Amino acid sequence: MEFREQQAIYLQIAEYACEQILLKSWPPGTKILSIRDLAVLMEVNPNTVQRAYDFLQQREIIVNKRGVGYFAAEGATERVVAFRKEQFIETELPVFFRNMYLLNMSVEDIKGRYDQFINQNFKETQS
């Protein structure tokens, strides 16, 4: 995996895990990769994966069953969505807003384009 420059690695690994859950590769209730296996896959220190898993456990996205391993929590999908929303508001929106301001674009400009984008890309799923 290519890591981005700015964000802490453990958060990027947590994000990877969240994505696996949203993509249904790690469905709720199933066993997920062990710390070591994910560390090998990502080529990072196992302690970093441990930190990412601790982080996800705190948010009840994954659970640790002692002696068995880590599982995607029941209701993981909803919690991932909530967590990603929080992250989007904290990290991506400020950049987006800054660009809107710099390029002198109004909320109305954006709204029109947003509706058009949804129409083109997500029409079926919305109706």
Next chain:
Amino acid sequence: MIEIENLSFGYSRKKLLYKNLNLSLKSGGVYGLLGKNGAGKSTLLKNMAGTLFPVNGSITINGRHPYKRQPSFLETIYYIAEDVYVPPLTIKKYQNLFAPFYPKFNIDSFYQYLRELEVDADSKLNRLSFGQQKKFVIAFALACNTDVILMDEPTNGLDIPSKSQFRKLIASVMNEDRLIMISTHQVRDLENMIDNIIIVDSGNLLLHASVGNITDKLCFKTVTEIPESARVLYKERTLQGNAVVMENTLGEDSKLNLEFLFNGIVENPEMAKQIFSTTQTLSA
């Protein structure tokens, strides 16, 4: 567990490289030893391995003194020098000859590591290229299952896919009882493998901290304007703006950049010391 107390070492008694060095390393960590050429990285590793002896002070590794070179100590440590030496033997003969010195040697792991690093197990060692020899030594060292592994520039001479395989191997063999210490200039190769960083310069210890500790105290980011209020350890102009390493006053969670950290610490050792000591008392 490695304890270095008041270590002094010099290649001549009149000119000491290390003076009263103190350092304590715990098992379960991958330590990155960084320093400029001639800073004393290899010297420190050799003192730990028992190939050089301290002039004063002591090194204790899991309760034993390396300079005594007791077999019961030597079977618990593996030191990979930067320039590896291999005798004119086949891999099989080498293993028959040297593996018995290491009671925890695992033959299955050995051949598995060789496969993963793409070294032909039927080779004669002196016929291999430098990179292949180095990979053979790495595979052998890891298969010895020693408590301590010291590696001097292990990724030098490795091709691009081998570097990735090397990282995977380190991630897979790391456990709570092991201590891995890697000296390197190729910071990018190992940036995400290292969880503790030691920076030495002219025999002085400039930094010894965990990655978590470093990102608590320092913030790595790119800014359009350098803030005047915070202490800036290092700055570099990039295409996106100014890449800075500054005091982490806002508790931001950023990604460590080893290259910038190293430059900052070596250029501003005094400021680094202040940042690390003041914030330490705040959080304690």
